[in-house]
Amino acid sequence: xxxxxxxxxxxxxxxxxxxxxxxxxxxxxxxxxxxxxxxxxxxxxxxxxxxxxxxxxxxxxxxxxxxxxxxxxxxxxxxxxxxxxxxxxxxxxxxxxxxxxxxxxxxxxxxxxxxxxxxxxxxxxxxxxxxxxxxxxxxxxxxxxxxxxxxxxxxxxxxxxxxxxxxxxxxxxxxxxxxxxxxxxxxxxxxxxxxxxxxxxxxxxxxxxxxxxxxxxxxxxxxxxxxxxxxxxxxxxxxxxxxxxxxxxxxxxxxxxxxxxxxxxxxxxxxxxxxxxxxxxxxxxxxxxxxxxxxxxxxxxxxxxxxxxxxxxxxxxxxxxxxxxxxxxxxxxxxxxxxxxxxxxxxxxxxxxxxxxxxxxxxxxxxxxxxxxxxxxxxxxxxxxxxxxxxxxxxxxxxxxxxxxxxxxxxxxxxxxxxxxxxxxxxxxxxxxxxxxxxxxxxxxxxxxxxx
Ligand code: GLN
Numbered sequence: 251x252x253x254x255x256x257x258x259x260x261x262x263x264x265x266x267x268x269x270x271x272x273x274x275x276x277x278x279x280x281x282x283x284x285x286x287x288x289x290x291x292x293x294x295x296x297x298x299x300x301x302x303x304x305x306x307x308x309x310x311x312x313x314x315x316x317x318x319x320x321x322x323x324x325x326x327x328x329x330x331x332x333x334x335x336x337x338x339x340x341x342x343x344x345x346x347x348x349x350x351x352x353x354x355x356x357x358x359x360x361x362x363x364x365x366x367x368x369x370x371x372x373x374x375x376x377x378x379x380x381x382x383x384x385x386x387x388x389x390x391x392x393x394x395x396x397x398x399x400x401x402x403x404x405x406x407x408x409x410x411x412x413x414x415x416x417x418x419x420x421x422x423x424x425x426x427x428x429x430x431x432x433x434x435x436x437x438x439x440x441x442x443x444x445x446x447x448x449x450x451x452x453x454x455x456x457x458x459x460x461x462x463x464x465x466x467x468x469x470x471x472x473x474x475x476x477x478x479x480x481x482x483x484x485x486x487x488x489x490x491x492x493x494x495x496x497x498x499x500x501x502x503x504x505x506x507x508x509x510x511x512x513x514x515x516x517x518x519x520x521x522x523x524x525x526x527x528x529x530x531x532x533x534x535x536x537x538x539x540x541x542x543x544x545x546x547x548x549x550x551x552x553x554x555x556x557x558x559x560x561x562x563x564x565x566x567x568x569x570x571x572x573x574x575x576x577x578x579x580x581x582x583x584x585x586x587x588x589x590x591x592x593x594x595x596x597x598x599x600x601x602x603x604x605x606x607x608x609x610x611x612x613x614x615x616x617x618x619x620x621x622x623x624x625x626x627x628x629x630x631x632x633x634x635x636x637x638x639x640x641x642x643x644x645x646x647x648x649x650x651x652x653x654x655x656x657x658x659x660x661x662x663x664x665x666x667x668x669x670x671x672x673x674x675x676x677x678x679x680x681x682x683x684x685x686x687x688x689x690x691x692x693x694x695x696x697x698x699x700x701x702x
Pocket of ligand 1: 357358359360382383402403404405406407408435542654
């Protein structure tokens with residue numbers, strides 16, 4: 251089989267399935283076909299493990315000459331003049347970018363219903379959401395349109411969709427992967443990560459995209475291990491912490507049971523587990539929405555109608571141009587966050603909201619530090635329930651926000667976490683979340699692989 255065949259096969263799958271799944275916003279067919287022909291000339295001895303394999307990329311990661319919209323009207327027609335660092339790394343690994351994947355607008359949401367273009371469907375049940383914001387990144391992999399994708403995770407956006415779609419999604423340690431070329435939502439929380447069908451693929455892809463980048467001062471100067479080498483199957487003596495806050499109120503009985511069953515499997519393999527407490531978890535949602543919205547209000551100020559994409563017409567002066575462009579270009583959820591963030595950062599409210607939230611963030615991080623000093627990993631569910639119905643939560647932002655209650659604290663702490671499939675509720679997949687220590691994705695992969 252040639253890379254040209256593989257690439258064509260991916261587009262055939264997209265042709266066949268995407269009318270139903272609605273995952274892709276843009277396809278890269280001409281360029282991908284040309285790339286594949288070039289890759290076919292490379293001698294076998296020079297090919298790495300991901301060489302020639304197709305991948306889909308979330309639409310908030312910039313791709314040179316390929317429209318990048320963040321699923322927002324305000325970026326309609328924006329063709330970046332450079333590739334994100336991760337996209338360069340995919341190229342170095344010999345991967346073929348098939349196209350750009352739908353998302354919630356600017357990665358704000360949990361269902362893909364906040365896309366300005368379309369709502370991606372969950373391949374397991376087309377009347378259900380795929381999760382979000384990297385919903386299409388998970389759905390495209392689950393449907394078999396592409397075997398690999400990249401998502402981004404600010405408060406759960408890789409893990410929650412992975413859980414809803416029955417695939418493997420990793421949010422790496424903050425700083426593990428360069429954010430250069432990732433359109434910023436909340437810069438202190440955002441991380442790019444891999445979504446795949448199994449743990450081995452995930453480990454290989456994370457290795458390929460990781461590493462220090464001079465273009466991103468928050469990328470970390472730490473060694474990138476051969477993550478796949480950690481997949482030994484051996485978890486004897488491993489110490490697992492199970493936070494009681496993760497199996498409490500709001501978590502469905504089937505979800506709870508699936509986690510307890512997974513712990514049994516790991517116990518049978520020689521691991522032990524104990525209940526612990528992360529007492530500040532109850533403040534995580536409020537803290538996250540203050541901090542992420544504050545950062546978003548600042549990050550999104552660059553979309554002014556002058557520099558990128560869409561520009562409002564029939565305006566009389568510059569102020570009106572800004573105002574009209576932003577009023578017409580941003581969707582409701584994005585506006586809601588900009589207002590919340592601007593308010594939290596204002597002189598009169600800064601101390602009560604933004605500063606307070608920063609202090610609570612430290613307490614949440616310390617909860618994780620304490621537990622991870624005594625245990626190798628923390629295990630719990632990824633989401634409190636399986637995928638909900640399209641339309642079910644759109645009128646109710648607070649219920650929508652509560653979906654990420656189990657993933658958000660991990661971003662606030664900055665530690666890595668994976669979601670892997672661990673069972674079903676009414677035929678819909680559930681996810682097991684495994685959380686590790688800073689830059690110790692290897693242990694997470696080892697546990698995930700042993701369980702898988
Ligand atoms: N659903 C959360 C939000 O709406 C998380 C999004 C994300 O991780 N990008 O902010």
